[in-house]
Amino acid sequence: MDLEQLLALQDLDTRVAQLEHRLGHDPTLGELTDARAAVAAIETQELKLFGERDAVRQELKRLEDEAATTEDKIRKVNDTLYGGVVTAHKELESLQHELAMLKERLSGFEDLELEQMELAEPLEDRAAVLATNKQQALDVVSDAEMAVTAMQAEVGVELDDVLARRAAQAGAIDAALVSQYEKIRVAKGGQGAARLAAGGRCEGCHLTLPRAEYDAIKHSAADIVHLCPECGRILVRS
Ligand SMILES: [Zn+2]
Structure with a gap:
């Protein structure tokens, strides 16, 4: 009775x-890992891109400052030249010579500024694409x-129920x-008891017991515990 x-x-x-x-090991866990990896990959691309973009922005700022300083100087030279x-x-x-030089310098800075702006444009476009991709990847993570x-x-609900039962x-x-049973179950990686099927086959290891051994088990008292000679699991007679 207990054996059954x-x-x-x-x-x-x-x-x-x-x-x-x-x-x-549920597949949802792997999907979450993949989704987080996708975000991380985009962030790596962003870091590299932001580095390049910052360099361009800094260079542009430097050129703008240089241009502003040069414009100041031009104003001063102009004032002196036409101040009487x-x-x-x-x-x-x-003074006229200096003014011409300064204007040439200013024009040089302005050309360089344009170059930096042209460099910045594809970087900004790429940053916008990455931002969109990242948002989509974050939505996937959230799902x-x-x-x-x-x-x-x-x-969890089923586990609570099964554990209670x-x-x-x-x-x-x-x-x-x-x-x-517990000791055998732990030692055997999860199965401590197995059905002894008709014909003497252990359903734990699928070995068929020798005829004499099977007969002896079959005819022994129901409350005597027999272990499978092959796998050591508790045999439950039908
Ligand atoms: Zn067995």
Whole structure:
């Protein structure tokens, strides 16, 4: 009687093991890992791109500052030149020469600024594409997280139920037998009891017992515990 109940306990333990395995290996977990990796990959691209973009922005800022300084100087030279204070021909000529030089310099800075702006444009476009991709990847992560949470909740509910039934089932069996079964189950990676099918086949290891041994087990008292000579599991006679 107890032996038959042991198989019911075994079924519940097998279900517990399946549910615990699912908690650690459900496909939703792999999907979440992949989704997070996709975000990380985009962030790596972003870091590199932002580095390039910052360099261009800094260079542009430097050129703008240089241009502003040059414009200041042009204003001052202009003021001096046309302010009426300087009248000596040589001095005026020198100021005109300086003014021409400054204007040339300014134009040079402006050309360089344009070059940087042209460099910046594809970088900004690429940054916008990455931002869109990242948002999509984050949405996938968020969906994957919800799927994992739903899976964990579903498994958790069933696990609680099976564990409660398992405790009740174990309580209905002789404690010494449960303890023996437990030791074998742990040692055998999950299965402590197996059906001894008609013909003498152990359903735990699929070995068919020698005829004489099978006959002896069949005809022994129902409460005597026999172990499979091959795998060591508790044999439950039909
Ligand atoms: Zn066996």
